[in-house]
Amino acid sequence: MHILIIGGAGMVGRRLAERLASETRLDGKPVETMTLVDVVPPEAPANFTGKALLETADLSAPGEAEALVATRPDIIFHLAAIVSGEAELxxxxxxxxxxxxxRYLFEAIRKAHEEDGxxxxxxxxxxxxxxxxxxxxxxPDEFxxxxxxxxxxxxxxxxxxxxDYSRKGYFDGIGIRLPTICIRPGKPNKAASGFFSNILREPLKGEEAVLPVGDDVRHWHTSPRSAVGFLLHAATIDLDTVGPRRNLSMPGVSATVGEQIEALRRVAGDKAVALIRREPDPMIMKMVAGWAPGFEAKRSRDLGFTSESSFDEIIKAHIEDEMGGTL
Amino acid sequence: MHILIIGGAGMVGRRLAERLASETRLDGKPVETMTLVDVVPPEAPANFTGKALLETADLSAPGEAEALVATRPDIIFHLAAIVSGEAELxxxxxxxxxxxxxRYLFEAIRKAHEEDGxxxxxxxxxxxxxxxxxxxxxxPDEFxxxxxxxxxxxxxxxxxxxxDYSRKGYFDGIGIRLPTICIRPGKPNKAASGFFSNILREPLKGEEAVLPVGDDVRHWHTSPRSAVGFLLHAATIDLDTVGPRRNLSMPGVSATVGEQIEALRRVAGDKAVALIRREPDPMIMKMVAGWAPGFEAKRSRDLGFTSESSFDEIIKAHIEDEMGGTL
Structure with a gap:
């Protein structure tokens, strides 16, 4: 089976490729080829025994979507996007x-569908x-x-x-609405949502982090591991059970910043919590006030999508996946 | 004031132009110029004392949107569309x-906005x-x-x-979700929804009409007169009272086919009702089963949009507007 990951150099795309490489099969079928494409050069996943094709390309450039579709991948993960802040600017x-x-991607698939099914x-x-x-x-799911x-x-x-393209039979599509990913690995970044991860990731390493909002801010989170799990489940789920409403709000953990901090205290102690420095930022506070506090996500849970059930689990997933299992 | 009606040769566009011509003012300001544009040649509204510009053009052709926007109309009614059946085929x-x-229209306005505000x-x-x-x-409104x-x-x-374009300030937009328009004037047409009008309009003229579905089918209706009223109210409403959610389900009358027929009986008697011939059509029955039965439309009513409150009123509006006031 040939799997195409558009956005294959991104945080989620890389982890998805690594997971596919380590599992070697998807839905019982061997993963023979993985094509990773991104606007920055993607890396081949470690220890992949199949063929890795790495491409640097911009999906919105003329001909790129057609070129990707020409290889007729069995599964296409479309993860490519510019982020919220940049799209706003x-x-x-x-x-x-x-x-x-x-749309270019969907059109290229439609034309291929009309060519050879x-x-x-x-x-x-x-x-x-x-x-x-x-x-x-x-x-609620119907909001x-x-x-x-x-x-x-x-x-x-x-x-x-x-x-609409799925309803017309041009491809078998499913859209998954990802929660904010926490704990996002790497360095603190300037994204307005960065602090949700920063206030956990940095103290876990013994470093300071800045909290720009109040403890009562409630938001919706899942781990990078669960995000990859959603994608894999979406790639193999029987779409007849999903029906025509193909876009699903994924499960996650709804928590206030205060609850995040208490989970950090339980996992890593008061010393870690003491590394969080409160520096209220009115602009970030205003932005965050409009963000989703949490979802019922009944449909996605009923369809077998699973996330962590507490912030303690989200922190433990980070320690296992990013810190070698110990503090 | 200069008003542009895109889709000005359509049933609603023509009635909107005629209403503006007869009222001569909108929001207290004189309507000096009306531009009607459509893919078929539009007609100048009767008795319009201002300047009527008539254009035959396709909004999706290169340069057309820019040409329309170049004249800087104060209000743009965008009513142009190909209908459901054709878009599906x-x-x-x-x-x-x-x-x-x-999108071309919105982009042309955005560029004009960036040029001169x-x-x-x-x-x-x-x-x-x-x-x-x-x-x-x-x-519900939040469905x-x-x-x-x-x-x-x-x-x-x-x-x-x-x-999104409104939020960014490129224009002051408002979208109104029209109910099925009933009684649609003119000849019976082949639209799957045509029978809702046919079973009233034809018997009111003493002619036969075919009913392809059961009496229990419930749907959502408003008169052509109310549809024009929605457009005019949307053109003048204070958008600060609407807020960022700019798309509103309009009010209407929720009625079953059986209730439509009883309204016809009250207005035009048993003789009119006897002209309805039942010819069940499984394909139309299946399509109609998925259609909207009715809306709360609380937001739009609170914002001052008004429709008929019964099917008797919808039938009387047709008799007044299309039949000279008498049967």
Missing amino acids: DFEKGYRINLDGT YTPRVVFASSIAVFGAPLPYPI HTTPLTSYGTQKAISELLLS | DFEKGYRINLDGT YTPRVVFASSIAVFGAPLPYPI HTTPLTSYGTQKAISELLLS
């Missing part, structure tokens, strides 16, 4: 990459940014998508396209 | 006209086709849009774009 770039890029599985990484305040807690960012708008539009 | 044409055409009011005619079965009754047609998908995407 550069309106044209956001629409070009996040909307046109997606090609009908791949397409797994699309959507986002809880398709929802915009005011939001209830928990957000409307009224994004308050261009990024969220582009994801919501891509979801609608995915459903 | 011709996938490419549907996306070209209903999605790309809308131009910020028109944009009133977009959306549709209850953005909703797809299974649907509750009544459908998700999961269309089951390409037409509904294109309308839902246009709604998202309208909200």
